Amino acid sequence: MKVLVTGAEGFIGSHLVEGLVKEGFEVKAFNLYNFSNSWGWLETLSKDTLKSVEIFSGDIRDPYGIKQAMKGCDSVFHLAALIAIPFSYHSPDTYVDTNIKGTLNVIQAAKELGINKVIHTSTSEVYGTAKYVPIDEDHPLQGQSPYSASKIGADQLALSFFASFGTPISVVRPFNTYGPRQSARAVIPTIITQIANGKKEIKLGKISPTRDFNFVKDTVRGFIAAHKSQKSIGEVINIGSNFEISVGDTALLIAELMGTQINIITDEDRLRPEKSEVERLWADNRKALNLLDWKPQYGGLDGFKRGLKETIEWFSSKENLSRYKADIYNL
The missing domain is CATH 3.40.50.720 (NAD(P)-binding Rossmann-like Domain)
Incomplete structure (x- = not known):
């Protein structure tokens, strides 16, 4: 086909x-x-x-x-x-x-x-x-x-x-x-590339919204x-994975997996207009199971950690990391 x-x-x-x-x-x-x-x-x-x-x-x-x-x-x-x-x-x-x-x-x-x-x-x-x-x-x-x-x-x-x-x-x-090759405009590559470049103060937008990664x-x-x-x-x-986690907790989890401690700084340029921010996303994936016989292999906290480890490993390669502009806000 x-x-x-x-x-x-x-x-x-x-x-x-x-x-x-x-x-x-x-x-x-x-x-x-x-x-x-x-x-x-x-x-x-x-x-x-x-x-x-x-x-x-x-x-x-x-x-x-x-x-x-x-x-x-x-x-x-x-x-x-x-x-x-x-x-x-x-x-x-x-x-x-x-x-x-x-x-x-x-x-x-x-x-x-x-x-x-x-x-x-x-x-x-x-x-x-x-x-x-x-x-x-x-x-x-x-x-x-x-x-x-x-x-x-x-x-x-x-x-x-x-x-x-x-x-x-x-x-x-x-x-x-999320995963290898994702744009630095997304939050997980933003966090990983800043840490991989030796940053301890990580610039992010609002960290309270939750996402289903x-x-x-x-x-x-x-x-x-x-x-x-x-x-x-x-x-x-x-x-979706049917697992909810905040942006802030995601950043701390990535730092833990990368063996470092970070301080999160709010960058005003990265904030969405107040009414435009999506505060909460959490997927119901039962329809995918019923119609497609699909379910996540990287679900839950353990699955999220496994996915993050693969993603961190890819971004931590010098060749891959060099493709990203971690020192600026990628619009």
């Missing part, structure tokens, strides 16, 4: 490409066209993995390019998106173009080409601050940032194509994924399970 992965050069996308190749899929990786012909994180994959990957450079905002990329493919994993919340505050138009219009381009092409299945990527940010926990798929959607609003729009557009045209679409909603290997397994299951069509499915 030949599959297209949009956003393949990114953090989750590159791990998904690896996972799909291991599962025996023929993969076409849709990579954002750029002047240097960079393939992003795909360039770090093994030569054996890349032998099974076809690179297609384009732009998700261009309907002609994405349709050309999808020709000859049986299914699509749509991950391409702008995801940085702070950047969405001052450049929201780019999020509409990329996340909403880009999604339209994918699902319209899928409809016209008769693609067998589209796995559309959502985010736990669409729930906003939890009104109840654990958060199931029926929880109200709350656009507390331009980013989350754009993802709500994209999700609803995808589901509308299933309702209107019968396009076989599944919406996979990962909670806060999901190790990237579990997220990839969730995507592949959704692809394999016909029960996922027309459904929204949470992929």
Whole structure:
């Protein structure tokens, strides 16, 4: 089976490409066209993995390019998106173009080409601050940032194509994924890279919000399970660990695992506007178990520690650490 992965050069996308190749899929990786012909994180994959990957450079905002990329493919994993919340505050138009219009381009092409299945990527940010926990798929959607609003729009557009045209679409909603290759814009790499560079005073934003961190290997397994299951069509499915921990406690746990003590400093530049901060996320993952037979292998505190150890080991490599700008706030 030949599959297209949009956003393949990114953090989750590159791990998904690896996972799909291991599962025996023929993969076409849709990579954002750029002047240097960079393939992003795909360039770090093994030569054996890349032998099974076809690179297609384009732009998700261009309907002609994405349709050309999808020709000859049986299914699509749509991950391409702008995801940085702070950047969405001052450049929201780019999020509409990329996340909403880009999604339209994918699902319209899928409809016209008769693609067998589209796995559309959502985010736990669409729930906003939890009104109840654990958060199931029926929880109200709350656009507390331009980013989350754009993802709500994209999700609803995808589901509308299933309702209107019968396009076989599944919406996979990962909670806060972490692991090797993640951007320093995310909180766990922010903490690890500061400590790995010898910092004792760690600059963070608000540390009281809680998150349901999901190790990237579990997220990839969730995507592949959704692809394999016909029960996922027309459904929204949470992929989360069902374990809640605060940002502050996460920082202290990482410091403990890295054998150091830290002092957390609040950096005003890293704070979200008060009403935009998502205070609590905690996934109900029962639907994933029931429909996909998926459950986290890195769940609970012990699983979180194992995932963090793998992540710390990767970031602590000099070669990998040198890719990150730990001394600045990565917008």
